[in-house]
Amino acid sequence: MKKLIILLTAIILVSAIATVVIAVTTGPDEIKYTPKMGTVTFNHLAHQGLTDCSTCHHTGDYTQCKSCHGVDQNAPKSKDAYHKQCKNCHKEMEQGPTKCKGCHIR
Ligand code: HEC
Ligand code: HEC
Numbered sequence: 001m002k003k004l005i006i007l008l009t010a011i012i013l014v015s016a017i018a019t020v021v022i023a024v025t026t027g028p029d030e031i032k033y034t035p036k037m038g039t040v041t042f043n044h045l046a047h048q049g050l051t052d053c054s055t056c057h058h059t060g061d062y063t064q065c066k067s068c069h070g071v072d073q074n075a076p077k078s079k080d081a082y083h084k085q086c087k088n089c090h091k092e093m094e095q096g097p098t099k100c101k102g103c104h105i106r
């Protein structure tokens, strides 16, 4: 009986940890940017179903784009990095906003 309880506790603990890890690695469902130009609401979850993670997280690091863009001299400025990645794909797929006011809502 004691062994069974220990085993069950172990299973519960492992699955709880796994859930936390999954929640962390897929990131937030929605990300809101609030530049002066107007708020951009990015549905991260919906976009995850459109392409591979590495299309956007192109270095394989799941960190903020601004941890490199605007910091690393070799990386384009963050505004250009977002605009290029977001708008180019919308143009290519002929879906998703490409006009300023399609993304920036005041
Ligand atoms: C269409 C582009 C796109 C796709 C596809 C995508 N992401 Fe993201 N992800 C982003 C953007 C943009 C952010 C916000 C980061 C920022 O603005 O600095 C983000 C944020 C994250 C974060 C939080 C990073 C942090 O430190 O705040 C994690 C974790 C993450 N993504 C994981 C994933 C995983 C795992 C996948 C694949 C299942 C994925 N993403 C697919 C664009 C994307
Ligand atoms: C670990 C650092 C790092 C992170 C994190 C990172 N980038 Fe980059 N990015 C770079 C560097 C360095 C370059 C320039 C060299 C290259 O093209 O690989 C670059 C280039 C780019 C380019 C230009 C590609 C081209 O073909 O001209 C875009 C667009 C871009 N990044 C968007 C993003 C977006 C959006 C995010 C966040 C989802 C992001 N990057 C996260 C380092 C990073």
Ligand code: HEC
Pocket (backbone or CB within 6 Å): 040, 041, 042, 043, 046, 047, 050, 051, 055, 056, 082, 085, 086, 087, 089, 090, 093, 095, 096, 097, 102, 103
């Ligand atoms: C891999 C291609 C791809 C990339 C990269 C991408 N998008 Fe999209 N996006 C799409 C497609 C396809 C749609 C239309 C399908 C849909 O609505 O789910 C869309 C729709 C949208 C919409 C309107 C629908 C909604 O979710 O409200 C917004 C806003 C948007 N994208 C913002 C962004 C932003 C901001 C970025 C950059 C951080 C980005 N997208 C990067 C492909 C992409």
Ligand code: HEC
Pocket (backbone or CB within 6 Å): 033, 034, 035, 036, 037, 040, 078, 079, 082, 083, 086, 087, 090, 097, 098, 099, 100, 101, 102, 103, 104
């Ligand atoms: C596909 C969505 C999308 C479109 C279309 C778009 N933007 Fe953006 N824009 C963004 C995202 C995402 C950011 C990053 C916001 C942040 O870093 O807080 C941004 C940032 C900016 C910034 C920088 C704000 C700051 O404080 O750094 C300016 C200015 C801007 N956009 C102007 C424009 C103009 C002008 C247009 C039309 C020519 C446009 N944007 C079209 C998504 C878009």
